[in-house]
Amino acid sequence: MKVILVDDEKVIVDGLKKIIERYIPECEVIGVAYNGLEGYKLIQKRKPDIVITDIRMPQADGLDMINMLIDADCQTKFILLSGYADFEYARKGMQLGVKFYLNKPVEELELRDCVCQVIAELRESRSKLQEVDDLRQEIHSRIQESALRDILDLGNDNTVQVEELLQIAGIPTEGKSFVCALLEFDNHLGHMKELGLAPVFRHVDRAFGRYGTVYRFRYSGSQAAVVIAHGEGIEYGNLVLAVQRMKEAVFQESKLSMTVGIGTVQHKVSDLSQSFEEARYALSYKIIKGIDAVIPFHEISSINRYRNRVPEDLIAKLESGIDNMDQVECVGIIREIFRGMEAASPMDLQLQCLNILLLSVRKMSFQKLEQNDLLGRNILSLEGISRFRTLGSLEEWMVQVIQEIIAFKLEHNIPKKKDIIAEIKDYVSTHYDEPISLADLAARFFISPYYLSQLFKQKTGDTYINYLAQCRIGKAKELLEKTDLKVYEICQKVGYSDKQYFARLFEKLTGSRPSDYRKNLPRA
Structure with missing residues (x-):
């Protein structure tokens, strides 16, 4: 912990410094000041964790200095020292949020105990802030992954919706090139079930560190998707080599083998799903290239150039x-x-x-x-x-x-061909509160994700993503009308984890925010 000492008596400053060095090894004195104004400037510059300050000092006393620092949004913890056993000083300090107050002369153990209490409070506070930051980052990552998963399954004819999803997820696209890869792990997934995908994703981040932004997430079952967005041209040969190195590193560490399909580089975000579909198509050719292969899309194109094509x-x-x-x-x-x-x-x-x-x-x-x-x-x-x-x-x-x-x-009791879209609609109407992606539905109904996306649009005139959103928002309207649940509770009940995203989507589809929708309901 970094400490700054502020007192107009040098002998006091030197004494405090010796006590801290001898009895409180967790702390390091990084600076001293001899009046309140000097202390204010030093604290602003060095940003210590703890400040031990006298109250009565020239130019600006300790309370004035603390007040100025609080106005400047300083997050430092303060310990007040005074040679006067005057409760008025303590009362003013408490009004400024100072919890710790010591009288001079300061005893070594008393100072050590006081500083240790401050350290414990700082650690607890930072731990809570870290938890909040981690949760916020996790929610943001989930929103980005959900948006990208939807974009990958939308197809190339939904440019407006793709742009909306990217904007909601906060994913920059200006001046970017894009390429997708699809990783499929073999059927022996004991290591992956035990460790999760975190070790794989660490190697993905390391292998593609040269590129601007890398998004990676579980796509479905034993598959993980990788989306690379880079501000400059992506050299395809180097990309393939990076994939090969990543695959070998994962196997060395986790004994987890994978086959990888790689799409082509696209220069428009609207073509992102094309690169992903190419990666998925390339991956299907592992029956020719073999399991544990890296399969770039351009390498399989020659397989389709037969002299006698079947009608x-x-x-x-x-x-x-x-x-x-x-x-x-x-x-x-x-x-x-x-x-x-x-x-x-x-x-x-x-x-x-x-x-x-x-x-x-x-x-x-x-x-x-x-x-x-x-x-x-x-x-x-x-x-x-x-x-x-x-x-x-x-x-x-x-x-x-x-x-x-x-x-x-x-x-496997897979039914004969019938109205599979009607079946999917029935399933969604019952499971709308679950994270049901297009890939999840495809696996459940024994159909390829790409074909399902195309068939859904053909049969309904709309995308599956839009249909799911309409279904969820329709249920949200019903809950707003018939229950007293709070908006964030309704958000979770209809399958969304982020309240702000839910509110924006609700407003887009209904014309009003959820809270306003409830206020404007006709009264019985």
Whole structure:
């Protein structure tokens, strides 16, 4: 603790300094002054934790000095000294918030006990302030993460809403370039469950420290998203190397392996979701690149450049057959697709099969499929396909894959295709008070987040984010009308953690603040 001594008698100052050095090792005397005005200037400059000051001094006495410092918003704690046992001085000191008052001559133990009480009070006060700051930072981080998660799932045609979310979250975008990465941890998550993602995020911060701002958060299940915003151009090769180093460092420390998909660099914030979708798409190609790989988006683009592409209408029919779990129809479509294939090298045929499979299950949650050992480890891998080197054997392999997917859906009681948006609306109307992101819904309803986002907009004319907000604010209106709950309590009950964000959103959707809405309700 830093201490300044103020007294017009040098012998007193020297004596106090010796006592502190001998009996109070937690403290360091960083300066002395011999009158109130000199003390005021020194304290303003050095900002000590504790000031021990005489009351009667020339130019400005101790109480005048304290009063000036309080007016200057000084947070120092004061101990008053006086050679006069005059309660009036103590009373004036207490009016200024001074709790500690000692008479001269000061005894060593008395001074030590008094200073130790001040130290204990300072530590307690700072601990409480730190708790408040930590809570405030946690709330701010959650708001930013929630906004970014919504932005990543919105798509590229919601520029206005993206800008609103960024403004609410206080995320600067002017003159920034953006790039996203998606980290997926393997199925052995014992270390992650025990330690959480904090060790991973420390390595993320360290690896990308050269960039302006890095946001990282759990996206869903075993996935974490990383969003980089940088004021200058982002050199893609260096970024990929940084990801590789981060991945290796995480494994060395936590024995946690991951596969990483990296999107391309975007120069408009409205294209942020495009970079993320590219990262997600790149990650799905781990069945070709292998688990524990770093997969930049541009590296997988060549996989889609086949000489004999399958017509989109056949892929759409295959999707429909899988949705409806119609095994006969799916097998027939596979046969039709292979009848249209021309001769090609075994590797081209193998990659073509994987491409067909990826396209046909693009609506699904790939993580769900991987839960099945046969699908995740033996079939959905280039290593598994390499055994099949003829068109006929690959055709039978594709039939087996589709049959396994349908069997997996039946085993997990995944319903046939119906109005999934209606189901999602019903689910949201019941669980609106929970943190249900688009990714969470996608995993629950066995569908890919990107496809769900597009389907929701197509079916309802609005984004899922807007629908959830409308649902929550509608419930908030009901609670304002029918209960005496305070606004912050209603905020929490409808799924928001930040009262100010809730109030702004409420005003945007209703035209008035929550408190004003309640005041203007018609009286019975």
